[in-house]
Amino acid sequence: MNYQAVIGLEVHAQMLTDSKIFCGCSTKFGAEPNSSICPVCTAQPGVLPVLNKKVVEFGIKTALATHGEVCDGSWFARKNYFYPDLPKGYQISQYEHPLARGGHVEIETDGGKKKIGLTRIHMEEDAGKLLHDEHAPQSYVDLNRTGVPLLEIVSEPDINSPQEAGAYLKKLRSILRYLEVCDGNMEEGSFRCDANVSVRPAGAHELGTRTELKNMNSFRNVEKALEYEIKRQVQVLEDGGRVNQETRLWNDARDITESMRSKEEAHDYRYFPDPDLVALTVDHRWIEQIRQSLPELPDHKVERFVCDYGIPHYDAQVLCAEKEMADYFEAVVRENAPPKQASNWIMTELMRELKENRRDIADSPINPVDFAGLINLIEAGTISGKIAKTVFSEMAKTGKTAQEIVRSQGLTQISDPTRIEEVIRRVVGGFPKEAADFRAGKERLLGFFVGRVMKETQGKANPQLVNDLLQKVLSEP
Amino acid sequence: MADHKQKITADEVGYVAKLARLALSDNEAKGFTDILNDILAYMDKLSEIDTADIEPMTHAIPNTNVMRDDIVVPSEDPAGIIGNAPDTKGTLLRVPKVIE
Known part of the structure; x- marks a missing residue:
């Protein structure tokens, strides 16, 4: 039954x-x-x-x-x-x-x-x-x-x-x-x-x-x-x-x-x-006096986040569960970080970091301004998303800004097509068999070449450019 | 006055006494049953008055809303209060083990 x-x-x-x-x-x-x-x-x-x-x-x-x-x-x-x-x-x-x-x-x-x-x-x-x-x-x-x-x-x-x-x-x-x-x-x-x-x-x-x-x-x-x-x-x-x-x-x-x-x-x-x-x-x-003093409550905030920032309902709910987290998100967005990117990075990297160190958002190791700085570097194409994760950990550890870390460690993304193409030609030249197999239809090998190019550039090459240029070079006869 | 129309039985008196942690002898229980029956019979007299249009009250004073502001007042002489307890350990009160 x-x-x-x-x-x-x-x-x-x-x-x-x-x-x-x-x-x-x-x-x-x-x-x-x-x-x-x-x-x-x-x-x-x-x-x-x-x-x-x-x-x-x-x-x-x-x-x-x-x-x-x-x-x-x-x-x-x-x-x-x-x-x-x-x-x-x-x-x-x-x-x-x-x-x-x-x-x-x-x-x-x-x-x-x-x-x-x-x-x-x-x-x-x-x-x-x-x-x-x-x-x-x-x-x-x-x-x-x-x-x-x-x-x-x-x-x-x-x-x-x-x-x-x-x-x-x-x-x-x-x-x-x-x-x-x-x-x-x-x-x-x-x-x-x-x-x-x-x-x-x-x-x-x-x-x-x-x-x-x-x-x-x-x-x-x-x-x-x-x-x-x-x-x-x-x-x-x-x-x-x-x-x-x-x-x-x-x-x-x-x-x-x-x-x-x-x-x-x-x-x-x-x-x-x-x-x-x-x-x-x-x-x-x-009662009326108290009613006037009520803060914005979670349900309303969720709706407003969806409406004002265009983020998914699910994201809004996660962010609004804690008022301090919602405030943090809004502070990041105020620094002109794109809302969806901001919520992604808060919900993954930041929340994980806080959880691992059993900290509240109130004692976040990274303040909203610096956090927005990191997201804006990704947005501007200065660093790749992958490198950004490394920069994020470094920010949490040292309290430095993303700018400082990227500059001092030379992590700026390589977005110069000529430089990337140079590396690609060297890599492809080093693996003639794989290149021939790819040309014969083994398209899975593209990932292999991407990995090699990334390794050569310490992960700094712009992934989109690497993809595009690899396709181009490998399709040459 | 305890007649055949009992308002409260000796068993009920025993139950209430137990809830109040009072150990009554059979004689005492009987005595209190009689007394309580008299009191409850007197309550019946009050019930003769028609109170249908009267708001129930919980207090003899018509005051409402006696409140204080949320201000901490330092605790005076906690040691003196603890000193009233039959048994202590440090600043804790000690009691026979209670566990549910």
Whole structure:
């Protein structure tokens, strides 16, 4: 039987505020354990949490950027449970009245564009961090992260494959980064994802029993975990069994999901409105003010790049995934580099170089002006594309401009037909048998001669001219 | 007042106590069941009022939008806070192993 997977994702995005959501403690990552704590975030008696306005602003920004509706009134609620990383015995979150509802994120699938609906966006505080002792039966608690602001972004179950889930997460992360509300670092946990997944016979309307997947700390792991879990559920059904509604953890070392054996009653959270915090009513002027301040978002930028620069849709998407990369491209084009050439070179050489050295475009070893300089040398015919790759590596290594490197290493392309023809005649004269074979119809040998000529000129001969002139010389009787 | 029309059973009281990590003896559980039944019966009295046209409220104070600017305030005396914990290791709090 054919099955359809139904997936909904819950994303927790850490907000890039300076201070925590309900107190003035720093949110800085990597501080000494338990140094950014105060009576409020550690739940000392008699303290009063006060909402950080920036968190609301970031939440509204995110809602507007994903076409959601900011609710007129929203409240905070206490989510009650006991865990050592939660000093209050409850997490301040939002339940019945979230900050925003609705909206969507558009993704590209094999079948074209698809809108993934959003259920809600709400604000909440993060819990502390637990460190487990490898050798003794004890754990350690660091409360620096307690109270760091999070946005929880809940999708509708509109996702039908691991690939779609990956595309949705990448797009959402890209939007949050464009908005500068979250750094989107999955490994460090500032962008976390849980998944609800079920399967049903293709064409069925009723949903199957779902499981909740946790502990996936990279895009790749999310896709792998979903892949595994969908197969597992289909197998259970095919064997005549029933899927248990449960939470499962992704085991990265073993590439499987495992049932999380925990007390199910722990999930009775007894939400109720937090009496310490008053209601929030977002007025329309504030929303409009934030709307005006929104930056150009990825979808719009992609369209503009296709339209203004005439580059393929695919290129535009790759370039616009990161705002900094898109800015880099535009800076290169501003230096009069042809857009298609610029996007080709960024997407191949530059992206490879950055990836190999694990660098962000922000610390690119080559600035956009020098990068444009390289492309313009190719365009002007001063160097060949092949030589340009060598020049590129040299630029990345030394920080010199393409001009300097070409001049000091004598890499200027030979475009003088007389000089090239001279080399060609010498080469052809040195291989009379091959020349005769070529003339007898063995046209594949052209490549052999091109290689020889290039070798003679240290790769500097203009390839087009070499081709043309070789044809000419070899066709002489 | 705990009569045949029980609002809450001893089992439910036991469940709520467990969620709240309260260890109740059978006697205590019975006592609280009676007390909670009285309280819930009193709630019924409040329900007699027609509130159909009244917006639900979550707060006694009609204030809204109490917010602070995103400004870091240096953490005062974290050592004093950590000192409240029954067990520590360096600046970390130490607890029995928890792992899910």
